[in-house]
Amino acid sequence: MDELEGVTKGHYERLPIQIEIDGRTVSAEAYYAHRSYAEALWKRNGEEGYNCYTEKVAKGYVKRKDRPRHLTFLDQIRLFVASGPESAQSG
Template identity: 60%
Template sequence: MGLVKEGEKKSIFTYGTLKRGFPNHPLMQDLMASGDADYLGRYRTVEKFPLVCGPFRVPFLLNLPGLGDRVWGELYAVSNQGLARMDELEGTSLGHYERLPIKVSVVGEEADECAEAEAYFGHRSYTEEMWRRNGEKGYASYSETEARGYVRRGDRPRNLTFLDQIRIFVSSPPPDSSDSFLIGV
């Protein structure tokens, strides 16, 4: 399973809603159907990173190496045209996420068998606050359990931007058992 060469498609590590079986995977299916993406397999990060949920149970990988867990996901080889569509979905020009380098390894192989890729990390403007808001705890995988309560973009309130929702989320206190109605705010 060779990874992509420089000048060809880029290796992109997906860890959340773009994975198979999750709400935004149709984008990856479209990219694969058009030849703009190839599925490379199940991978996980070489280093530990926090994987947390923000507003609407949206997953965020945070660029805080050494914290959290080694995160499980899927690796795709994506063309420049495909990357443009992924960047649009991830709101890179709006400050939602930023695409940064990451080292990943094939699931089941040692960490020294690593590959260079890129992943969509929560934007640095709210990384620390998002980590604190999640009680400095994260997940090793965004599974159906963590995704329960995910709200699709079209079903979210339209009176505030997603960045506004992130700011509200990170500035609000974490819900306790008596505030269960706040989960997903």
């Protein structure tokens, strides 16, 4: 999973979390946006996050084959963050 999520490339981080199941607290791990851009991405997204990666959320995903070849994943993140919320609303 780490390779798929680009952990070594700085795309995401796998972090420990605590979840409650049937009244018990258990340890688990979850993938989060890398700390190098996570806060800026969260702010750019109106300070909203996803509690679950649903089909609705996935519809916004652009497959690698459909993205500009000369830009990396992190380049795309930086462009999105820099574009500001007004660009997303008018586009």
